[in-house]
Amino acid sequence: MRNHAAILAAAERLFAETDDGPGVSTEDIAAAAGVGKGTIFRAFGDRAGLLRAVYDARVETLRATSHDSGSPASPRDQVHALLQGVVQAKIAHRQLVLALEDATGQRKAETLFESPPYQWVHGTLQELLGPLLEERMPPAWVAHVLLSALRADLLEHLLTNDAMTKQEILDSIRLLVDQILGPAT
Template identity: 40%
Template sequence: MRADKARNRDAVLAAAGRLFAEATDPDQVSMDAVAAAAGVGKGTVFRGFGDRHGLIRELYDDYATREFRTLPDNVLDVLTRTWDFKRTHRVLTLALEREGFTSPYRNDSYDRLHAHLTELVTRARGPRNAGFLAHALLAAVRSDLVEYLRERPGVDPREGLRDLVVSILGPESAYQGRGDENPR
């Protein structure tokens, strides 16, 4: 990659990251705004990422790759970390989930989390329906749910995730690999 192209790519991703972090709604971040914030022309953004979908996906994948470079060996910790990631990057992850063909099910980080959870579920209860259960567990940390529950009084996502994992894997398996005792 040419040096100026790499510099522009980095500037666009950094600008998009700032804009998504400051926004309250995904629709507030336009390609025009990203180009202006990055100090490049709109054509540079489109050539580098194709369209808004491509930019959102690239930024999300960049953040997710760093966050999930190593994965916990425990289902509850994977889900809690995913929940926290989606709270931190709430507007960006909402944008990804709203983008139709670039759904959260069609990206490398989802595939990696799903494969890891499938392995953990298989270890805990065998291979029967492990892939489906991994998808169901990941559905509990979808950005739209994280957003919906964000301001709800009396909702403790960590407790809810723990109860979900316990109901699927049993009390011992939910904490397996953590190095601590079951707090229940």
């Protein structure tokens, strides 16, 4: 258990300190945690499993925040709040999320769509969108479309290559949701 916590702390620290999330290796994490590479594989299965464990802690914070702060007044406000929270978490931890999305793409056992954090956010969005879409579009599809606009690699590109600010991204996501849902009633 002590090694497990040391590995998670080392991984989180390395991702916070780097500008190249996918470049942080299992060997780097093992050295920073003071364990052998085999310990990581025994504890987490593979690099993607380790990254998932670190990211799951971030998602738990998002879940707790969405439940503890009380639900916004309307389902539309809840959609906005959830997507804004996802964007902020991905930007705050973007090197970790970039590495995770890269590792998940290389991993055959689980796709991004099958990952528990994605399924939680997608399921929550789908549930909130159902009554708002009034059968105009399938809520599951709209939830996937909205989440595709929040991929870490896209956010990274927008922040670095297109020089958008975090606030501009947040405002654009809000506008996108409002365009999809139509006028508020």
